[in-house]
Amino acid sequence: MTVYELSQNSQFNVLCLPEPEREISGVYIGDLLSWVMGRAQGDNVWITIMSNINVIAVASLSDVSCVLLAEDVTLEENILKTAIEKGINILSTPLAAYETAIKISGMI
């Protein structure tokens, strides 16, 4: 499944989608950045409630296919701009991390 296909689900809202065709290999959930850096696999969807600028760097360097902000966490406009520049897909959802992961698991 691609990030674009994931974004078509009504529970997921697109914040930015510069690389819609990225494949999704699975899910990683975490808010501690160096933990995510060390454990997330390339092409994972990264579910988090963190939304500061460092999330963009971690997403880029760990090569996840998309950041999914749980529980309706929002991003500042300038962070969103950076994400688009760096080619990072970002979605948001009202669901909690657990429900989000279950939803994705049923889709891939």
Added chain:
Amino acid sequence: MSELLNFHFDVDGNDFTSAGQASIQIKKNLRRLGLDPETIRRVSIAMYEGEINMVIHAHGGEADVNIYENYIEIILKDNGPGIKNIEQAMQEGFSTAPDQIRSLGFGAGMGLPNMKRYTDYMKIESEVGKGTTVTMRVDI
């Protein structure tokens, strides 16, 4: 053995919002050179952790990436406070990061262990009050 290519960066210790820029630039450069994605990922992760450590713990420093025929070498050098007990610092979960840094998601005490895990060679030289130099290599 002389390097085929060198990239040098000054890492700003005051600018938290742009921390990681050197690593992101290196990732781009390695992609352009056509290295395989897993090697790029390993270099990116190891370098980012080291770069962030210089920003958080050492008021910034310098990063050099040397590309040789068989490996990529990352050298991170700072004039920060140094590391008193390297063995302890290398342990998963050990961190001296202050609260406001932790609230940004840092301070899991996983940076140095990640650097070790994602590289084929890692050496830390540090003197308290003088600074720290971390040398890492990833085989190509």
